[in-house]
Each structure stands twice: as structure tokens, then as C-alpha cells.
Amino acid sequence: MSEAESNERDRLTRWRLVLGGNEADGIGQGTDGSGGVALSAADAKRDAALSDLYDGRRRAGLGSSAPKVARWLGDIRSYFPSSVVQVMQTDAMHRLGLSQLLLEPELLKAVQPDINLVSTLIGLGRVIPEHSRETARAVVRAVTDQLEERLRAKTVQSINGALNRAARTRRPKLADVDWNRTIAANLKHYQPEYKTIVPERLVGFGRRTTQVERQIILCIDQSGSMAESIVFSSVFGAVLASLRSVSTRLVVFDTAVVDLTDELEDPVDILFGVQLGGGTDINQALAYCQGLIAAPNDTVLVLISDLYEGGIADDMLRRAAAIVGSGATMIALLALSDSGRPSFDADHAAALAGIGVPAFACTPDQFPDLMAAAIERRDINAWAAANDIVTSHTESGSTHSS
Known part of the structure; x- marks a missing residue:
């Protein structure tokens, strides 16, 4: 198969996955090469996962079976990137009404934790049964830990830096002089004959305490x-x-x-x-x-x-x-x-x-x-x-x- 033919096949496969299986549109799944695009085994599983969620013509959807939903969640995590999984999970909440099924611990273990899922779980709140509560907390913790890892360093640095700057004084005690800032602020007062800077003003920080500021x-x-x-x-x-x-x-x-x-x-x-x-x-x-x-x-x-x-x-x-x-x-x-x-x-x-x-x-x-x-x-x-x-x-x- 030439590169051009391979690219064309990939293009048709993508359209097949986007539009679903419909022989009338010319890109339905062919079994003998004459009925449209023949999907690979992996693409066929992707197609099945998409059809369960998005193909309104199918009579057999995910329904209310927690085991089937859990398998479906496992499938989409296997065959789609994380960003796509998050979109599909969110759509499943709205299209298939999966909120109540999330009360089942085996389903919670299969889902990919993200902020949309956490929002759904805190919305369910007190109706989560006791046997699912620890699993739900584990899902929420996975997301909050990830967010804290993303945000902690910058938050601590920004807050401490702001407190330091707010405490800065131009009349610091000798032990509190910020020499780097003092030198930078007084470069124009450099004395060549003495090879030194005679600072006009000192820059430093006020004495920090352990008290709440x-x-x-x-x-x-x-x-x-x-x-x-x-x-x-x-x-x-x-x-x-x-x-x-x-x-x-x-x-x-x-x-x-x-x-x-x-x-x-x-x-x-x-x-x-x-x-x-x-x-x-x-x-x-x-x-x-x-x-x-x-x-x-x-x-x-x-x-x-x-x-x-x-x-x-x-x-x-x-x-x-x-x-x-x-x-x-x-x-x-x-x-x-x-x-x-x-x-x-x-x-x-x-x-x-x-x-x-x-x-x-x-x-x-x-x-x-x-x-x-x-x-x-x-x-x-x-x-x-x-x-x-x-x-x-x-x-x-x-x-x-x-």
C-alpha cells in the first residue's frame, strides 16, 4: 500500500469513527473490502465504545448495568488519550444519566478521576452510600492531590514573596539589609577612586516574626x-x-x-x-x-x-x-x-x-x-x-x- 493510500485510509477511518457505521454514507464498516472502511480490531473496539455513548440509533446502549458501564470505562481508558476520556466521561454523565451509578464502588474504581467527576461526586454528596464513601473519597483525593502538586509551589512562593515585599523597609537594621537590592539601587553612586559603592539608601526587609501577618x-x-x-x-x-x-x-x-x-x-x-x-x-x-x-x-x-x-x-x-x-x-x-x-x-x-x-x-x-x-x-x-x-x-x- 502506497503512502498516499495509507493516508487516505487513515482519513476515512477517522471519519468512520466520528460519524459511526452507516453503509449509506460510503464509510460504513466493510467486511470484504467492498462495503466501506474495514476497521482494525483496535479501531473496532474504539467504534463500539463511541457507539455505546453517541449512537442514538442503537437500541442496546450502556443501560443501567454497572458492570457493563465499568467495562466501558475501562475500554475508553485503553483506547483513547486522557483528554478524550475526560470528555467522554462527562458526556456519559449527561447522556446516559450515570450519576446514580457512580454510587457503586466497582464503577468508581473504573472511572478516570478528573475535576468534572469530583464536581459530580460532591453534588451527590450525602446520598453516597456508606459502602461507596471510601472509594469516592479516594477518587476525590487523587484529583485534589494532583491539583495541589500543580499549584502549591507557586502559591507558597507568591504569598511569601508578597509578605517579604510588604515588610521591606528603607531603614533596615544591619542584619536585615538586602545587599543585592541595595547594590542594584545604588550603582549610580559607584566611586571609581575607591572602587566601591557609597549607598545613598539601604534596602532590606523588616524583621520577620512567626506571628500571623x-x-x-x-x-x-x-x-x-x-x-x-x-x-x-x-x-x-x-x-x-x-x-x-x-x-x-x-x-x-x-x-x-x-x-x-x-x-x-x-x-x-x-x-x-x-x-x-x-x-x-x-x-x-x-x-x-x-x-x-x-x-x-x-x-x-x-x-x-x-x-x-x-x-x-x-x-x-x-x-x-x-x-x-x-x-x-x-x-x-x-x-x-x-x-x-x-x-x-x-x-x-x-x-x-x-x-x-x-x-x-x-x-x-x-x-x-x-x-x-x-x-x-x-x-x-x-x-x-x-x-x-x-x-x-x-x-x-x-x-x-x-
Whole structure:
């Protein structure tokens, strides 16, 4: 077979897998070379896995058989790359209603852990039976461990760096002089005859202590649309809680407020303490968080919500204005996720921006730098603009943000 013929065969095979088996379209599976594209044994298994999920003409789908679903999950992990497996698993949740089947431990063991699966499991929450709970926790832990490995180093570096910069002084004690920065700042004062620099000013760091230097409060909306944001927030909360120089509180809310700070050491405990769904009372949550603020000038409050307030919006805005007026830094994250442009209440986002609460969506990889900017009390809108993040202050007439 020539290279051109081989390439053509590969092209037809791909179309065959995309479109399914239909003899009328000329690319159905042939058995003798005359009826379209003859699939290899491996491609035939890929085709079968795709057909079980996407071919609506088949009468025999996956149905409600957990063993068959478990085999199917094993097949797609064998024949498709990880990124495709995640898409197919997510589609299976919606098309085939597999959420209830995920309560079975043998099925959970077959599935590939990803953030969409974790979102589904925390949505099922308290209905997961006892015999499946440990398996479900293992699945969730696999994802949170992976996310923590991805995000921990940058978060620790960004937060510690911001605290160091915030403590920097131009009148340091001798032991606290940062000589590299001092030399760089005084190169113009080099004295050739003495072959030395006579520094006009010293740059250094204030004496660091083991005391808490900043308070960070993560206030998270636990409505169903915020599931992915909750997953990332739990990981960041655990990382921040490991820093002795930062006091971290984590609060989740719907129409009630739950303080999960005691669970911060373990993101899995946080996620299984969340109850997705229900109403939304942001004002009540902010009232609780306001009561936690002991030193406003050293406090960063991050409200993570789509801002669809079910309570009294004017009270929410007055509460936010009071928090900002006290000297605390407050930020509204419309989403903390990799999923793109979220839906949110644009009017409330704009109103918060008007009282000094920047409102925008943020990816997990940007969050450490955002917290660093907040700790240093930099202009958050300027930081967002420098990082090509659209805020409610810069975006007009839209109900979405990036």
C-alpha cells in the first residue's frame, strides 16, 4: 500500500469513527473490502465504545448495568488519550444519566478521576452510600492531590514573596539589609577612586516574626454552578493553611453559612462538607465574614460567587461597602476555574466594582499572583489589566467575563 493510500485510509477511518457505521454514507464498516472502511480490531473496539455513548440509533446502549458501564470505562481508558476520556466521561454523565451509578464502588474504581467527576461526586454528596464513601473519597483525593502538586509551589512562593515585599523597609537594621537590592539601587553612586559603592539608601526587609501577618478569608458560594470553583478553593485553602504567617478561614454558604476552617488541612474533608445547590444569601455570608475580621488593614476577603443574590441585594452592597470602608481588601471572583467565561449577575458585579470591590473570573494558575497583589495592597484592577483579565469595571453591557 502506497503512502498516499495509507493516508487516505487513515482519513476515512477517522471519519468512520466520528460519524459511526452507516453503509449509506460510503464509510460504513466493510467486511470484504467492498462495503466501506474495514476497521482494525483496535479501531473496532474504539467504534463500539463511541457507539455505546453517541449512537442514538442503537437500541442496546450502556443501560443501567454497572458492570457493563465499568467495562466501558475501562475500554475508553485503553483506547483513547486522557483528554478524550475526560470528555467522554462527562458526556456519559449527561447522556446516559450515570450519576446514580457512580454510587457503586466497582464503577468508581473504573472511572478516570478528573475535576468534572469530583464536581459530580460532591453534588451527590450525602446520598453516597456508606459502602461507596471510601472509594469516592479516594477518587476525590487523587484529583485534589494532583491539583495541589500543580499549584502549591507557586502559591507558597507568591504569598511569601508578597509578605517579604510588604515588610521591606528603607531603614533596615544591619542584619536585615538586602545587599543585592541595595547594590542594584545604588550603582549610580559607584566611586571609581575607591572602587566601591557609597549607598545613598539601604534596602532590606523588616524583621520577620512567626506571628500571623495577614488574614485571608475565602467565602465560597456553594450553588451548583460553583462546583469547580469549590474544588480549587479547597486546594488553595489547604495550601494557605499550611503557611504560619497567614491565617486562613474558609466559609461556604447558600441560605445558611458553614465555617469549614477546621477542615482546612484536608481538601477532601472540605469537599465532602459542601452541600451543592439551594438558595443564595450573600449578604448573610458577608455578615459572618465581617465578624471574623480583627485587623482590617491586614485582611483579604475573597468572595467566590456568581453574584446571583437570593437575599436583599442592597443590603449585600451596603455590607460590602462597610468591609471596604473598614480598610480590608475585598475581591469578588465570579469563578475560580479553568472552564472559561462564567455566567454571573452583571449588575451586581458592576455595583460591587463601583464601591471598590473588583469583580472578575480567575484561573487557578492566576490565583497565587492575585493573592500576592492583594497582600501588597496593589491596585487589583491594574493587576487584572496587566494580566489581560477582563473585569466588570472594564467590560460593559455583557453578562460574561473571562
